[in-house]
Amino acid sequence: MTCIVGIEDPDTGSVYIGGDLCVSSTHLKAxxxxxxxxxxxxxxxxxxxxxxxxQIMQHRFEPPEYRPxxxxxxxxxxVDFVDALRECMVESGYGRESGVADCGEDGGVALIGYxxxxxxxxxxxxxxxxxxNYATVGSGEHVALGALYVLRVLNGVSxxxxxxQVEMAIHAAGTHxxxxxxxxxxxxxxxxxx
Numbered sequence: 001m002t003c004i005v006g007i008e009d010p011d012t013g014s015v016y017i018g019g020d021l022c023v024s025s026t027h028l029k030a031x032x033x034x035x036x037x038x039x040x041x042x043x044x045x046x047x048x049x050x051x052x053x054x055q056i057m058q059h060r061f062e063p064p065e066y067r068p069x070x071x072x073x074x075x076x077x078x079v080d081f082v083d084a085l086r087e088c089m090v091e092s093g094y095g096r097e098s099g100v101a102d103c104g105e106d107g108g109v110a111l112i113g114y115x116x117x118x119x120x121x122x123x124x125x126x127x128x129x130x131x132x133n134y135a136t137v138g139s140g141e142h143v144a145l146g147a148l149y150v151l152r153v154l155n156g157v158s159x160x161x162x163x164x165q166v167e168m169a170i171h172a173a174g175t176h177x178x179x180x181x182x183x184x185x186x187x188x189x190x191x192x193x194x
Contacts, residue, residue: 001179002036003140004046005148005169006111006118008133009162015113015189017046018166020140020174022181029179037187042066044113044189048138049123052094053108061088066114073117074129081112082125109137113189140173140180147172163188 001024006017019036022029037046038058047054064080066073071080089095095107107123120128120135128135134152136144147169151160160168167184174182 001139001177002048003136003138003144003170003173003177003180004036004048004111005136005144005166006046006113006134007148007152007162007166008116008118010133012162013116014162015044015116015118016162016166016186017044017111017113017118017188018163018170018184018186019046019048019138020170020181021183021185022174022179023051024179029181031181031183035185037185039187039189039191042114044187046111046137047108048110048141049108050094052092053089053110056089056092056094057085057108057110060092061085073114074127077112077114077119077121077127077129082121082127085121086125111135111137115189136169138173138180140170140177143173143176143180144169 002020002022004019008015017037021032023032041063043063045057047057064084066076109123110121112119112121118135134148151165151168163186166186170184171182173180
């Protein structure tokens with residue numbers, strides 16, 4: 001399991017997504033050498049849940065081109081993006097044609113950054129965008145969500161950069177959730193040299 005945290009930064013138009021480096025099963029955990037947060041074309045993606053879901057999203061999935069002159073971004077994410085993702089998963093032997101992951105109850109979930117927006121894609125391929133400008137997925141999501149709420153409310157007082165808020169939310173989850181590590185990888189869209 002893991003903790004993936006994403007924040008839309010309305011001041012800069014950037015999206016930050018971070019993830020811990022823990023890979024775990026029922027009784028074991030290890031530090032991962034491969035990223036759970038990565039770029040795929042114009043997309044920034046962070047995955048939680050089944051590792052095969054991550055591998056397919058990172059190395060096989062080719063997101064279809066978004067054409068803003070033909071549809072809005074929400075429709076694109078719900079139809080074009082998710083249909084291409086579902087098809088890629090089935091072609092890769094992951095899941096069933098019904099679209100629901102066939103790798104246990106959790107399957108895979110992802111935070112997707114595109115442009116200045118942050119989306120959640122669940123294991124049943126439901127697409128969601130929160131009006132909070134932040135989202136979390138994985139076994140540490142509840143702790144990280146609470147930490148983000150406090151960090152975002154206190155941001156005017158703390159002055160923490162968005163990247164630091166992502167890191168602190170994952171650290172909070174890593175402190176309280178056995179399947180989350182405190183080592184963190186954070187990337188941004190557009191890509192920043194940090």
